[in-house]
Amino acid sequence: MVAEMSGAGIQASAATACAAAGTGGQDDDLxxxxxxxxxxxxxxxxxxxxxxxxxxxxxxxxxxxxxxxxxxxxxxxxxxxxxxxxxxxxxxxxxxxxxxxxxxxxxxxxxxxxxxxxxxxxxxxxxxxxxxxxxxxxxxxxxxxxxxxxxxxxxxxxxxxxxxxxxxxxxxxxxxxxAYPVLVLSALFLLILRPMADQNAELRARSLREAFDAASTEAAADERRRNFEDFEQRARPVLERIAADDEFSSSEIAEMHLLEAQLRDGIRAPDWDTPAIRDAVWAARARGAVVILLDDGALQSLDEEDRASSRDRMARLLLDELAADNERVTARIMPPGRPVAASVVVSSRDCTRRIEMTAEGEVVRSVSGT
Incomplete structure (x- = not known):
């Protein structure tokens, strides 16, 4: 499951850990x-x-x-x-x-x-x-x-x-x-100590890289544990019935397909994976709509407060569309650095609509087809 998750979240966690350890060589006053x-x-x-x-x-x-x-x-x-x-x-x-x-x-x-x-x-x-x-x-x-x-x-x-x-x-x-003997002494000081300072800076940079790698590994392990616990909680009952060679009705098989899709959403689109969106997506798929959720990591680079605020705004936008009678809903969180943070493309019998949300929270809507 971790192989498919966005690496931006791990990098953000690692960067936070490194920031707690030290500022790095950005203001080197050795x-x-x-x-x-x-x-x-x-x-x-x-x-x-x-x-x-x-x-x-x-x-x-x-x-x-x-x-x-x-x-x-x-x-x-x-x-x-x-x-x-x-x-x-x-x-x-x-x-x-x-x-x-x-x-x-x-x-x-x-x-x-x-x-x-x-x-x-x-x-x-x-x-x-x-x-x-x-x-x-x-x-x-x-x-x-x-x-x-x-x-x-x-x-x-x-x-x-x-x-x-x-x-x-x-x-x-x-x-x-x-005054020249003073400059001679400063030149000797520079020749002797500057290489030592450069070595010190290199050692500091190396220690920070090692701290970043360690934080990345720890963040990946935490993500694996969370994914496994979530997978176990939702999939274990079905897996136990399969292992026991139970018979499944057609409605139960349909629910298993919905569960599989939901688990894939949690891996492929972690910032869309909230209880409210899970329920809304489940209901939309149950009535025959095609729902595709994608997450390319635009929110992963934000701090926790901004990330939560952006996620809430995007969730409200998506929930409104999932509640409507649409045939197809594709929701995507964009890669970091783009002016558009997320988009929702909705196809219904009458038209295709595209709703975009900027990084500042502005919503832009466009309609095509009849």
Whole structure:
């Protein structure tokens, strides 16, 4: 019996079980970028950034220069937050390039906001360190090339700033040289730990596949048990009489044919198999109507509440047609993903009617023939 049943129901049960076990690799944060520890570290760095900026800039009185320093700080904070909160374990190329450009913009705004006449070397430190923090996050998130390109561009930019301020290109570049060992460490971190992270992700995916297979097997076993219990309850009395070599009247033989058809309906169309529909189909067949029930699984992909609601609407539609004096009734639940969820085709002496129900519950009727 299970061989003919829809596999969508088993898959839905298995998916539910897997969802209970874990979310899977859809939001892979293996390095804990969005952890509380990382957040505390970034907040601590932001506090140090502000402290050094304010401490070395007490002599700055120009609102325009302070506005530039504040804008640079805000841009670095927003960029770091965006890189940290990316929804996947790896940073995509577009996001990495955007982060590198934001770093260049922030450091440039910060450096050119410093007054030339009262410049102190330490004043470059916060913006440089902030840029390196962001670029390190980009590198560790799988884009080391873009991070290094951003760091080199930042050094060139600082050299141009040095030329503009009269201290020279090379002295300007040397202000950022200390940042490169940090990128070297991030590159080593990436080379060593990224393969381990990939292996971890593969192991997680494998465990989820195994959980899905186990849930599928369990769901199939449950379905077999339910089908067998139902079969035993309805067919056992007849089978015992056959085994006892009893004689059957013509009316009893007709009832056995009806029972056989009913059992087939339960296998072939499980979502039509309700007590009310069973009785209505039995009565329609008993008076000579041809009733065919088909189920291609459109309801199996729904959650329990939506499935029950859709099944009730479809059942009311089918019961109305079974109660009428029709010669042939074909009811079909469509495959998943179609705009029409179910159809009922009814043939009577006068015409053929087709009633369709959409996934949203809308009923569309059409009539052909006379």
């Amino acid at each position: 390095f804990g970028f969005r952890s509380r520890a990382v957040l505390v570290a970034l907040v601590g760095f932001a506090v140090a950034y502000v402290t050094v900026t304010v401490g070395t800039g007490l002599h700055i009185t120009s609102p325009r220069r302070w506005a530039g320093l504040i804008v640079a700080f805000g841009l670095l904070v927003v960029t770091a937050r965006r890189v940290v909160r990316l929804p996947d374990g790896r940073c995509d190329r577009r996001s990495a390039v955007a982060a590198a450009v934001a770093v260049l913009a922030a450091t440039g705004i910060s450096w050119w906001s410093l007054p030339a006449e009262q410049y102190m070397t330490l004043q470059n430190g916060p913006a440089t360190a902030g840029g390196i923090v962001v670029l390190t996050l980009v590198a560790v998130r799988g884009q080391p090339g873009i991070a290094w390109a951003g760091a080199v561009a930042m050094s060139v930019l600082c050299g141009l700033w040095g030329l503009d301020r009269g201290i020279g290109f090379v002295p300007g570049v040397t202000i950022t040289v200390w």
